[in-house]
Amino acid sequence: MNEIREVAVIGLGALGIMYGKHLMDHGAQEHLSIIVDKERLERYEREGVFCNDEVCSFHYVIPEKCKNTVDLLLIAVKFNGLEQALKDAAPFVDENTIIMSLLNGISSEEIIKERFGSEKVVYCVALGMDAMKLGNQMHYTNKGLLAFGTFDQYEKNPKISAVASYFDRMEIPYRIDNNMKYQLWSKFMVNVGVNQTTMVYETNYAGIHKDGEARQTMIAAMREVMELSKAEGINLTDEDLHYWLEVLDGLDPEGMPSMRQDSVRGQKSEVELFSGTCIALGNKHGISVPVNEYLYQQIRTMENNI
Ligand SMILES: NC(=O)C1=CN([C@@H]2O[C@H](COP(=O)(O)OP(=O)(O)OC[C@H]3O[C@@H](n4cnc5c(N)ncnc54)[C@H](OP(=O)(O)O)[C@@H]3O)[C@@H](O)[C@H]2O)C=CC1
Numbered sequence: 689m690n691e692i693r694e695v696a697v698i699g700l701g702a703l704g705i706m707y708g709k710h711l712m713d714h715g716a717q718e719h720l721s722i723i724v725d726k727e728r729l730e731r732y733e734r735e736g737v738f739c740n741d742e743v744c745s746f747h748y749v750i751p752e753k754c755k756n757t758v759d760l761l762l763i764a765v766k767f768n769g770l771e772q773a774l775k776d777a778a779p780f781v782d783e784n785t786i787i788m789s790l791l792n793g794i795s796s797e798e799i800i801k802e803r804f805g806s807e808k809v810v811y812c813v814a815l816g817m818d819a820m821k822l823g824n825q826m827h828y829t830n831k832g833l834l835a836f837g838t839f840d841q842y843e844k845n846p847k848i849s850a851v852a853s854y855f856d857r858m859e860i861p862y863r864i865d866n867n868m869k870y871q872l873w874s875k876f877m878v879n880v881g882v883n884q885t886t887m888v889y890e891t892n893y894a895g896i897h898k899d900g901e902a903r904q905t906m907i908a909a910m911r912e913v914m915e916l917s918k919a920e921g922i923n924l925t926d927e928d929l930h931y932w933l934e935v936l937d938g939l940d941p942e943g944m945p946s947m948r949q950d951s952v953r954g955q956k957s958e959v960e961l962f963s964g965t966c967i968a969l970g971n972k973h974g975i976s977v978p979v980n981e982y983l984y985q986q987i988r989t990m991e992n993n994i
């Protein structure tokens with residue numbers, strides 16, 4: 689496995705800016721390309737892109753002008769933008785490219801595998817960051833980490849060590865985890881709960897810290913994921929639920945999950961990734977998910993005019 693040198697990011701939002709700026713500050717320079725379409729290119733150059741009030745000098749590349757493929761592609765778009773992003777990123781992918789999806793949920797990797805081949809995908813979960821983007825300004829205080837690895841602890845995958853060695857060089861916080869199916873589901877459980885509930889109850893973390901309808905709805909939605917996980921052989925338990933409640937209780941009350949940020953910005957949310965997936969899995973396994981059905985309906989209604 690060759691050393692990773694050429695890297696591209698598609699999706700210059702909260703996570704894309706955070707990792708893009710980090711890589712630039714750690715010497716990636718001309719080896720980092722930000723994939724954009726023409727409209728975004730013009731907008732980003734006109735308005736600038738800022739990370740914690742510092743201007744970012746990214747090297748933008750449009751798909752039509754792609755000259756080289758990359759060793760590592762980081763996908764950091766929202767779920768609604770995934771299909772187009774995969775089309776735009778295609779010229780940058782060759783048979784050796786490693787692809788990591790920073791998207792929440794349990795669906796993006798399967799979609800990417802179908803598009804580019806399963807051997808290219810390294811499973812990844814973005815954990816613990818508090819990145820928030822408004823307009824062209826992104827702020828964060830906690831960088832969190834990327835957990836990545838395989839589904840199977842016995843699988844030997846040289847791509848994992850190539851990514852780890854690149855992240856070491858670039859000082860990107862990470863953890864290798866070879867039970868990634870569990871990691872993806874565990875994070876899915878918290879997102880289904882907190883992302884959807886803060887959106888529907890139009891609140892920040894303060895709204896789910898106090899006991900009341902919003903917090904109870906969040907927990908009930910997470911419990912439905914726990915039931916689905918059993919049918920899928922993952923077996924999330926009360927311990928996982930309480931782990932996440934503790935994490936959530938420690939978050940800045942003024943902060944908000946990415947889905948609530950979408951709603952504040954008047955953008956379509958990732959509802960299909962969360963309750964949309966729960967409803968589909970509920971149908972598949974004959975498990976009822978009334979709280980997720982309620983959240984799905986509420987969110988769809990809120991998004992009617994977008
Ligand atoms: N924010 C967070 O703290 C966390 C987010 N996540 C997950 O990570 C994923 C990304 O989230 P986040 O960074 O918040 O998302 P954002 O909405 O902040 O950013 C997504 C960016 O993708 C850009 N984009 C969309 N389509 C394309 C395309 N075809 N080409 C180039 N750029 C494109 C958009 O550009 P433009 O703005 O110009 O339209 C937007 O800036 C989501 O799945 C989220 O759930 C996971 C953990 C934490």
Ligand SMILES: CC(C)(CO)C(=O)C(=O)O
Nearest residue numbers: 792816817882945946947
């Ligand atoms: C866990 C949480 C809520 C914050 O990082 C997240 O993943 C998000 O905002 O989408």
